[in-house]
Amino acid sequence: MTEFRTDAIVIGAGVVGLAIARQLCLLGQETLVIEKEKTFGTATSSRNSGVIHSGIYYPKGSLKHLFCLAGKELLYSYCESRGIAANRCGKLVVATSPEQLPKLSALFATAQANEVTGLRWLQEAEVAEMEPELYSQKAFYSPDSGIVDTGNYMLSLEGDIFNAGGMIAYNTAVSAILAADDGLHVIATGEEEIEVAAPLVINAAGHGAIGIAARTEGLAAHFVPRQSFAKGNYFSLSGRQPFKHLIYPIPEAAGLGIHATIDFQGRCRFGPDVEWVDNDDDFIVDPARADGFYGAIRSYWPGLPDHALQPDYSGIRPKIHTESETMPDFRISGPEDHGIAGLINLFGIESPGLTSSLAVADHIAALSGLSGRSL
Helix, strand or coil: EEECCEEEEEECHHHHHHHHHHHHHHHCCCCCCEEECCCCCCCCHHHCCCEECCCCCCCCCCCHHHHHHHHHHHHHHHHHHCCCCCCCCCCEEEEHHHHHHHHHHHHHHHHCCCCCCCCCEEEHHHHHHHHCCCCEEEEEECCCCEEHHHHHHHHHHHHHHHHHCEEECCCCEEEEEEEEEEEEEEECCCCCEEEEEEEEEECHHHHHHHHHHCCCCCCCHHHHHEEEEEEEEEEHHHHHHCCCCEEEEEEEEEEECCEEEECCCEEEEEEEEEEEEEECCCCCHHHHHHHHHHHHHCCCCCCCCCCEEEEEEEEEEEEECCCCCCCCEEEEEEEHHHHHCCCCECCCCCCCCHHHHHHHHHHHHHCCCCCCCCC
């Protein structure tokens, strides 16, 4: 077994893990990222809508609210400075039936309380001018919502880590975290088994975070949440792109509804839906699920042609709640919670995790005593 020491270890090379590792490196910490897959962002980070959220949906003062609000501006600024595609295209949130009008008004009030800037109700003529093919009974506009080239964003974060002297061990799986007098010891296996000691370990492993927490010496069971998985399927549109903006319906219980997104090649995709599954390794999109998509999409785009949807891709959300439970906040558990010095666990980092990534990184650095920027 190879043994060595470093200043910090980040487990997981998703977008949040990469952002955290980058921040630690920039603060002078010799940082090792350990990732079980062969490259970065293969799970949640590369299998979402690529949307930059503005902060509309989250309870005021929650981590999701605060990180999203700060993170969107950090992300737009970072992408601009690096030449990474990020389009502040804006989003229309729509009600398509009288029953949805109170929910839309409540959502607008939540967004206002969250200090989301630029929000405005749209008149019927404005909706028709902005999106001629959109049907709604009422809609509001969020100008700060957008899309980002997620792959190039993560590639840039990886480059920042390397340029600042950090290291990434791909194809390496963590089997245990042990507590010792000289810090935390992470046991992992790649081409060989390694043991790396560090005073700071950040468990940002996404789908794997709960399993790693369960294999952490001395971590009481009640600090390890129950794991659930909600698959989100996406279908792409064959034919002409109907929208210039993101189109979002009223949110559903475990997601934001089957919305319309655009990419940098001008293609339109719809999704995700919510499909509760037993594991996190089935990314096949069942073509039969298109039936539900047609009905949901035609509620706001009646002109969707028959046979125009093609199975595209899917992602699986790392849930810490079940289908019958209310969606919780991000869960960040540090030494002040569980009592293990130097260990920070991140659980349930789903949407708006991409938008929030740089703000989460600032927060983790502050929790680690390395900077003063915390939310």
